[in-house]
Amino acid sequence: MFKTDRISRIRPELEAIVGEDNVRTDDAEITMYSYDAGMARARPEAVISFNSIAEIAPVVKVLYRAGIPYLPRLAGTNLSGGTIPLRGGAVLNLSRLKKIYRIDTAARLALVEPGVVNLDLQKALEPFGFFYAPDPASQKVSTIGGNIGENAGGPLCLKYGVTADNVERLEVVTPEGAVKTWSFRDPGPDLMSLITGSEGTLGIVTRAWLKILPKPRHIRTASAAFTSLESAMTAVTSIVSEGIAPRALEAMDRVSLEAALSGKHDPFPAGTEAVLIIELDGNDVVRLKKELAAVQNICSANSCSDFRVAAEEAERELLWQARKGAYPAMARLAPDVLVEDGVVPRPRLPEALRQTREILSRYKLTAGLLFHAGDGNMHPNMIFDRRDLQEVKRVKKAGHEILKACIKLGGTVSGEHGVGVEKRVAMNWLYGPAELDFFGKIKRAFDPRDLANPDKILPVAEEKPAGSAGLTDKAYLSPEARGIIDELKLRHRTGTRTAVTGLGTRLKTDRIMEGAKPLALRQLAGAPEIDRENLTVRAEAGLPLKELRRQLKACGLDIELPEEGSVGGLIASKTLPGLRRILLGLDIAAADGTLMKFGGTTVKNVAGYDVVRLLCGSLGAYAVILAATFSVSARAARTPQEGAAEFNDAFDPDEYHRRLKKELDPQNLLNPWIYRENAR
Ligand SMILES: Cc1cc2nc3c(=O)[nH]c(=O)nc-3n(C[C@H](O)[C@H](O)[C@H](O)COP(=O)(O)OP(=O)(O)OC[C@H]3O[C@@H](n4cnc5c(N)ncnc54)[C@H](O)[C@@H]3O)c2cc1C
Missing domain, CATH: 3.30.465.10 (Uridine Diphospho-n-acetylenolpyruvylglucosamine Reductase; domain 3)
Known part of the structure; x- marks a missing residue:
């Protein structure tokens, strides 16, 4: 398959590092590593196994120098073709590294x-x-x-x-x-x-x-049976928006239940179409009891037909076995199963479900529906036989339609299974060219020769359909945000350097701007967009945190943020590293004024690199933060202490910080003093 034998010439070097037996090119080994739990297949040229983590860097150096692609592999259970070596090369088997x-x-x-x-x-x-x-x-x-x-x-x-x-x-x-x-x-x-x-x-x-x-001192696990999956989904939204924080809130439909309970006693009443597993934990047993009663009330109000609390550990185990065993159980019903991983904002689950069912019925497919329901994460497990090519086509088409429906409902194409090979096409529907280009720059900064697990995450050219989703216009932005974008475009054209200035609470740009022209974000302080049901808020970067909290409190909500400074300043300075847990999305403008949107209003999202978190601590030097979306609390939140008592913008950038800067702002136009070397 591969024209030249690329491994033989570096084999002695590799064997000197890992030992002769650990560089394998025999057919049996190659075949074993040509597939994972996803659908894609491709053969590597070699499988290299490791006995010590100290062997990894030297092997990578040899492969990199020789220009041979490679990928790390562990159990191979990923469901997106993430360990499929499309370009051959070496699979690095790390599974013995278990200390x-x-x-x-x-x-x-x-x-x-x-x-x-x-x-x-x-x-x-x-x-x-x-x-x-x-x-x-x-x-x-x-x-x-x-x-x-x-x-x-x-x-x-x-x-x-x-x-x-x-x-x-x-x-x-x-x-x-x-x-x-x-x-x-x-x-x-x-x-x-x-x-x-x-x-x-x-x-x-x-x-x-x-x-x-x-471990929490007390755990209570309950199951709630419903005669309709829609009612179960509505109950999920109500539980979370009431401010109850279960440790788990999972859902299964009838098809998944039947598969998981096959040959076992079915404890649920006749007519059960869906079951929720609700698990609460804590050290305060009185509070736990209260929360459990509230959950039961919400379920009853949504026509729950049977609510029971596991009396003993064995009963609890049984529930979890059913839930965690549901995917393998579906896999036993047919030769193949394809699981999708769409996410929607939690209140949109009933609609996502309606559309998913309509799509499955249109394509005449059987699927068990599993949900990490509290997270808005939906796994339709479609069963099929890969020898039936027509059926394979229908499964793929249905999967794509389900993901597109999730996007239209404000969601994303992967909550936890990754993009790998199999979701690359969906990246084109979720993002516009600007965001995809941003991901490409990140990859280039880290891996200029494109050898580390290539052909994953980023869509390949031939998969790009006309008319990507992404952002086609700036209509949703405030006039002030549009003004910032226009100003950045102008400055980019004229090579004018910018000092991004917020409220000046943390980043004192006035003392260090080195001739850069200020760009004041305090004007970006429009009314926050509060979604009471989804428990999210989108706030512009210049909005004072005090004002954000005031407005949330007026709606009976709160957010665990300090009260000093602005939204954008807090993110860009990363004085509260724990902020990342509640930060869901960012709207940003690049140095040339290109508008991009990463993340959004879902609590889970693994479609592409985590740009939202990368920009925490970016000090205004990678991009200008225009707005941020946070998850909020339905209960009073504490006011956290910021970690870095004394904020220091004169940090010593890592080589990879610098590489990213060169890709993302090659002219060093934004806060140029941060990366002084570039400024020279
Ligand atoms: C029955 C079943 C149930 C599942 N349930 C869930 C679930 O509930 N939640 C969930 O999130 N996923 C689930 N998955 C998907 C899968 O188990 C996860 O994606 C898991 O994290 C993959 O781990 P692995 O050890 O199999 O890694 P692999 O599949 O071997 O690798 C996964 C990815 O990580 C990369 N990688 C491997 N090692 C390293 C390393 N050392 N450094 C950097 N990158 C590395 C690989 O190149 C690949 O891209 C399920 C899968 C199955 C088959």
Whole structure:
């Protein structure tokens, strides 16, 4: 298949690093690594296995120098073709790297290698009374490295956040073979969060410092049966918008239930069309009881036919076995199953469901519907037989229509399974050319030769349909935001440098602007757009945080933010690193005035690189933040203390910060003093 044998000439070098037995090119090994849990297939030229993380950087250097593409692989359970070597090259098998170095309960951190299986970590934490929150249904086999590669989610992510929220620090081998350690707390743009979910395209995670949490003293698990899935979805929205924070809020339809309970006792009443699994936890048993009663009331008000609380651990286990086993159970019904991963703002779930059912029926397909319902994340599991080419076509078309429907409802095309090979086409529907170009620049900054897991995430040219979605006009922007864009365009044309100025609370541009012309964002302070049902708010960058909180409180909502300064200033300075947990989306303008939109009003989104978090701490030097979307709380929120007591904009940029700056603002027009070297 590959014209020349590219491996033989570097084989001695590779074998000198990992040993003779660990560079395999035999047919059996190559075949085994030519597929993963997705649909795509392609054969690598070699499979290289590792016995120590110290071997990874030297091997990457050899491959990079030889111009041979490579990708890191762990359990291969990703559902988007993320470990398919479309260009051949080497698959780097990291699955033997399973050391748990340290469990530090005082610091609440675990230090692990990438091959540690998620459930093995949970088991290792048990004796300490701790747990690691991300719990993908695949946790019996999927690994920490793969979870970080995909930014995996799981039922508990509703309360405790996705993988990205539970990583403290990462050691990374860059595409060229340098070793870096990045934390989201480091000054400057957040490189750690950019790596998380980047599917091995920006580097290989070799060690991870993970957040671990003490187990709550009490857990209550309830099931609620409904005669209609729509009623179950409406109940979900009501539970969350009431301010109740279950640790998990999952849904299954009748088809999934039947598959999961096949051959077992079905505990639900006749006529059950959907079941919610609602799990609450905490240390205050009285509060827990109250919340459980409130959940029951909401379910009853939505025609719940049966509500029961698991009386013992075995009963609870049974519920979770059904939920986590539902996808494999669907896979037993037919030779193949394709699972989609669309997300919509939670209140749009009933409509997303209606449209999904209509699409499935139009294409005459059977699917079990599973939901991380609290997150608005929907998994239709379509069963089929890949030998029936017509059926394959129908499955793919239906999948695409479902994702397009999610986009139209304000959602996204992947909540946790990543883009890989299989969702690349959908990136064209979600983003416009400007956002896709921005992703391309990030990839180039990290991997100029395009060798690290190439052909993933970014759409390839022939897949680009005419008329991408994305932003076609600026109509939704305020006149002030449009004014900023026009001004940036003008300055770009004339090469005028800009000092982006907010309220001056954190970033004192007046003392350091080095001749750059101020661009005041305080005028960007229009009324925040509050969505009471979805618990989100979009606020312009210049809006004072005090005013934002005042307006939210007037609607019975709140947000965990300080009261000093402006929305944009807080994000750009990253004086509150924990902010990233509630920051869902950004509207930004590039140095040349190009408008872009990343993230949005869904709580989960892994479609593309995490630009939203990258821009936390970007100090106005990568792009101008025009507006931000946050998730808000239905209860009074505390006023957090900012981490960096003394804000310092004279940070020492990492080489990769500089590379990004060169790609994103090549003329160094925005806050030019931050990257002085470029300014010279
Ligand atoms: C039955 C089933 C249930 C599932 N349930 C869930 C679920 O509930 N939630 C969920 O989010 N996903 C779920 N998944 C999808 C899948 O399990 C996750 O994406 C998981 O995180 C992949 O882990 P893995 O070890 O299999 O990684 P792989 O599939 O081997 O790799 C995943 C990606 O990470 C990259 N990668 C691998 N190692 C590294 C590294 N060290 N550094 C950087 N990148 C790396 C790979 O190149 C690839 O792009 C499910 C899959 C199955 C089959």
